[in-house]
Amino acid sequence: MTELVIIGGGPAGMSAAVAAYDAGVRDILILERDDSLGGILQQCIHNGFGLHRFGEELTGPEYAWRYEQQVHERGIAYKTGTMVLEVSPDKVITATNPTDGIFQIQAKAIVLAMGCRERAKGALNIAGTRPAGIFSAGTAQKFVNMKGYMPGKNVVILGSGDIGLIMARRMTLEGASVKAVCELMPYSGGLARNIEQCLNDFNIPLKLSHTVVEIHGKTRVTGVTIAKVDENRKPIESTKEYIECDTLLLSVGLIPENELTEGAGICLDRVTSGALVDQDRQTQIDGVFACGNVLHVHDLVDFVSEEAEIAGQAAAQYIADGLDTDMDAVLHTDGKIRYTVPQRITKAKDTNVYFRVADVYKNAKITVLKDGEVLLTKKKMRLAPGEMESLKLTAAQLAGAKEIKFGLEVL
């Protein structure tokens, strides 16, 4: 029996471990499939991490290192090179690594912190051939930043997610020519600051409402055909344009990796593709918590750490004397707001509710209703799907609620 097992040694897993330790848990084990701690941050060598947390601009590895040190200082146990194969509903974890072979651990509490993966090309059904030279942006990032190799010279990027934007800059800096970034939607899914610093600063065109309709080349990509799309996102024949390139990078979305979660029988939110959780980030199964990108995709690691601390502290309390509940309210959204995390409140305490909007809205008002009564409103100059928002609800505001509804109105 291990008191707390944390699955995933990225920023979420490490922050949760540190927080649980500081709240009194000593028997902690982090399981990480990679050969070192740090998760995806290891390959994010650009800066911009930690502004909120540390008031500094750190690179990904630097940010990860701060947490890794805290793990070391506390003597928290971890196993790297260890892949978790299964989590059972009664909290038995099956994992494998070269030294221990396949082994099982009964945990008292579990924090799920497995992160997310990129959506692959297959899911897009792009017509044409399937030559070498098509990569997800994160894979290209790994080749360039971790291995020191260039996956291509002349690049088109489909999708303007943050990794795609970051890679547009990185490939350019490493000597490649990025011909265009095509985005299906009329707005970018990435952070405004990344569009500025990664595209505009390098004169890389961002083609909104554009998609790749065909891939050409037999052995290696020789070009792509792109087209503008109409309001139904259907390509407009007359706008087809051929771009010569040897590489197509895809940055078309991130998906929380919840195969283990689903295997344990935990319900997922259809919008976030992460578990349904309460204010403590506890899932449907008592003592199983989720945080970080496995719960919902964050744009900034600072908020991952914050969320992981909530989960880690709650896990500690669960282990010590159980979590108490005094209410059961469901959080709803109106469609313009796509989702909230948490999706449930089981205890009236101060809670930051995170949410994302479905479209770009200017000059909008967010209204929170408690059982039909207006609890609070907040005006926002600009809201975009690429930028996560949050609102703080206090213990007093939450107390006794049955249903809390987040809505948005354009003024």
Add this chain to the structure above:
Amino acid sequence: MYDVAIIGAGVVGAMCARTLAKYDVRVCLIEKENDVATGATRANSAIVHAGFDAKEGSLKAKFNVRGSEMMEQVCRELGVKYKNNGSLVIGFNAEDRQTLEELLARGNANGVKGLYIAEKEELEKLEPNLSDTVECALVAPTGAIVCPYELTIAAVGNAMDNGADLERNFEVSAIEKTENGYRIFAGEKAIEARFVINAAGLYSDKIAKMIGDDSFDVHPRKGEYILMDKACGSMLKNTIFRTPSKMGKGILVSPTVDGNLLAGPTSVDMEDKENTATSAEGFDKIIKEACENVKEMPFRRTITSFCGLRAVGSTGDFIIKAENGFVTLGGIESPGLTSAPAIGVYATELLAEQGLELKEKADYNPIREAMHHFREASMEEKNEIIKKDKSYGKIVCRCEGVTEGEILAAIRQNPKALDLDGVKRRTRAQMGRCQGGFCSPYIVELLAREHGMAYEQVTKSGRDSYINVGKTKEV
């Protein structure tokens, strides 16, 4: 000097090689690509057809029924997956029913066992996810599924383990008759053999012309597919065909032996034998028809799409003949996969008639250890294996749960995987939801290390399909 050279390492050439490897003959399997199973054998419906489709008396009918009877044992010996899941040909109306009656009669004449027509009530129990508009179906209990490239890789591996050679990246460009056989050229390179089997698929006509036989042509007809996540395969047990019509056989939906769900193929005549591009129209057709066959098709869980080219012969049947020590296996389109084991045996008989002496090898071993033995082992067995070889404790492909040990085995065993696609076809690594996003950089590293190549020399599928174009800042 070889006794037999086989041109083409698709499933047909592979089955010929494996059958011949039983005997004391020197065999060389010649392939233009960097791996085996890259032609029609890479991308098809993967169905072991029961045999009610082909006209009575045709070569297709004969080899289909024989091949389908042989397939289970061949798969067992080669340690590859085989699933006797059964096939249904669904009918929506009276006209379809009449066609199904004809297929039933034809199947009976071809010697297919257990065929009958089932009605709606029975079908609802048999296959609850069939569309509500289905009226009746021809049930073919002997229908089965395999993994065509797994079968081919295993057959070539088994032939090699029994002494056969594999010559890759050898694109036959000319053939010369010699005094006691043939000299086969790929540019400057040459291989000599007393007998030749032409199993070059789409290019079997081109190879035939090299020895002056221009009696047939082969043209490509493309078939596009959409493959869905492993979570979806259990929606169906049987392979679901539509009733064939003047418009062709239409779109089928089938589980695969690996648990995915497959929908396709389209059917479009082409000019270019190299064009395996998928099309937007193709996707539309697949989605439309599949949704007519089956309720709630999970196309949102698509993981990839691909296209294969049928080698359509100009005679309408398989073209199988032997003359002057040269065996032609031309126009082997569907049901070529099913027929391959039987064609392999027949080609060997033809060679014997042509004068090849067949003496059985004393040490012939028909068994090949399953490529998926680790995956299927119990936890205790796995731990025994990991104790001996730690690399089996390390998962490289997380989506499909493939270990480093399995990948290294694929890189080291006959026929060795030389590129990323080769590893994929042998181990399923990179074949899951993320399509190699996480693991391909590491697999590139393993390939480079094992084959003593530079990192940037590693390809996706041979030739100039390089994964990386050079070092950073140097391109």
